[in-house]
Amino acid sequence: EADIYQTPRYLVIGTGKKITLECSQTMGHDKMYWYQQDPGMELHLIHYSYGVNSTEKGDLSSESTVSRIRTEHFPLTLESARPSHTSQYLCASGGTGSTDTQYFGPGTRLTVL
């Protein structure tokens, strides 16, 4: 069982609300990632971080932002949620080697009404 946690697991909110999805890992990994996954579809990388104070945008354009102030913490924020943001958000972390395993959190299922 990977030591990576996401909260909340489920979130239903109204349009225009600001939300923060939390992700924490206790494995000391430098690399962390946020993926977006719609039902039956592949995971898409939306943000990643090489370490503290490092954040980069991924392949899929996203209106969300991330921060990395501490190694273990990589929160994702949506300033103004819209129905198009409805999706599953998965956080992952991994070592620095190219073949290191990426460990995934349980995900947050976000629904914007």
Place this chain on the structure above:
Amino acid sequence: KNQVEQSPQSLIILEGKNCTLQCNYTVSPFSNLRWYKQDTGRGPVSLTIMTFSENTKSNGRYTATLDADTKQSSLHITASQLSDSASYICVVGDRGSTLGRLYFGRGTQLTVWP
């Protein structure tokens, strides 16, 4: 364009039977190929990771094969159990960037019936 294609899209088998899932990829330059298991509503869990020089790797009842020349991989599940019901995702890593970007397939949805 880097792509990962999986087949079949879904599969139903009886408990105790074997099955094989397929993965074709066009990711280049190739670094590694991974198989993940994703239970409904959960994050993916790593089953195997193979590099260019490896052509088979096992993890219990799961055996993955890799043919880097034809850019194909398979995941063989032996003596299936009800708990094997999940989506199995093929993931290919490239070595063209510092990040080691991963490309995900859409998964094969496996259902094991008693």
